[in-house]
């Protein structure tokens with residue numbers, strides 16, 4: 001069986017976690033701040049707030065940006081549900097932007113049209129969440145320009161994209177956004193088992209996110225609203241927060257994984273190039289790479305040219321799986337999930353998202369894929385098509 005994604009764990013990772021297990025602190029010790037420092041300096045950004053998942057990071061990011069009841073938050077129609085749920089957690093309404101059929105990121109043209117309409121209806125979004133689909137950055141400068149015109153905040157869901165670049169700068173630098181979020185789930189580029197991080201250049205947003213990740217509590221005297229009387233045990237709850245903290249065990253794994261990040265992305269790039277080259281004569285569309293993006297290739301997605309194939313999308317998908325190639329589909333348009341359909345979204349809401357959904361297949365892609373695996377996947381695909 002060849003899965004679509006898989007972590008790589010080395011002896012170094014195991015040693016690093018074991019060292020924490022034998023130390024004084026399993027959580028809230030020195031390792032989480034060290035991991036934050038490593039990721040923020042890699043990303044060339046000022047502040048990093050580590051949490052127990054990217055979903056939590058998206059939630060505290062929305063809270064820090066002031067998302068609440070009565071607000072609108074927009075994201076891509078093709079993404080994981082967490083990109084939309086974070087707005088719902090805050091009581092806001094969520095809406096979806098159709099994708100560009102070349103990059104699979106949300107379309108800048110669709111966004112612009114939607115913004116112009118929303119302005120007339122006085123329903124402009126407070127926050128827009130671009131998703132760097134498959135690890136390939138959105139055109140952030142174009143989105144930033146629209147944010148200047150329409151006054152929304154930008155929260156990048158870079159769950160797929162640590163190690164990727166936008167115009168030669170690391171994704172996560174937040175040059176054109178308020179906050180960027182990474183995921184460290186095992187199928188993503190590097191892992192902490194479960195884990196996520198929110199990055200920002202704003203001291204204010206960083207402080208708010210630090211509060212929200214830990215019950216809204218501070219023990220820093222300068223943040224306290226009532227003057228403490230010098231007691232060592234003094235802490236104050238200033239906001240309603242959560243327990244979204246990352247543990248030192250998870251951070252220790254993240255630190256050794258970070259040392260291999262660039263190597264992983266190079267390997268993913270290599271595998272993607274092999275696929276693109278060796279599948280080019282088949283009736284399918286391989287990923288398009290715009291000039292501005294260096295993809296971390298979390299996913300390698302093909303689209304079937306169904307009018308040139310005698311089989312259906314489902315048949316191709318099932319045949320590959322029955323041969324032990326555990327292809328996947330990223331993603332069902334979020335608004336077609338039963339939970340969102342109950343909010344009134346219908347089949348066909350985003351034309352390109354529907355088309356993508358009817359043709360896309362994610363091929364296996366992870367650093368541990370061997371040349372033999374690649375030969376097998378490519379020859380099987382040829383015979384199935």
Ligand SMILES: *Cc1c(COP(=O)(O)O)cnc(C)c1O
Nearest residue numbers: 053054055080082159183184185
């Ligand atoms: C994986 C993923 C998330 C959620 O990440 P977790 O760390 O599992 O919470 C959010 N958004 C996108 C686009 C993802 O792929």
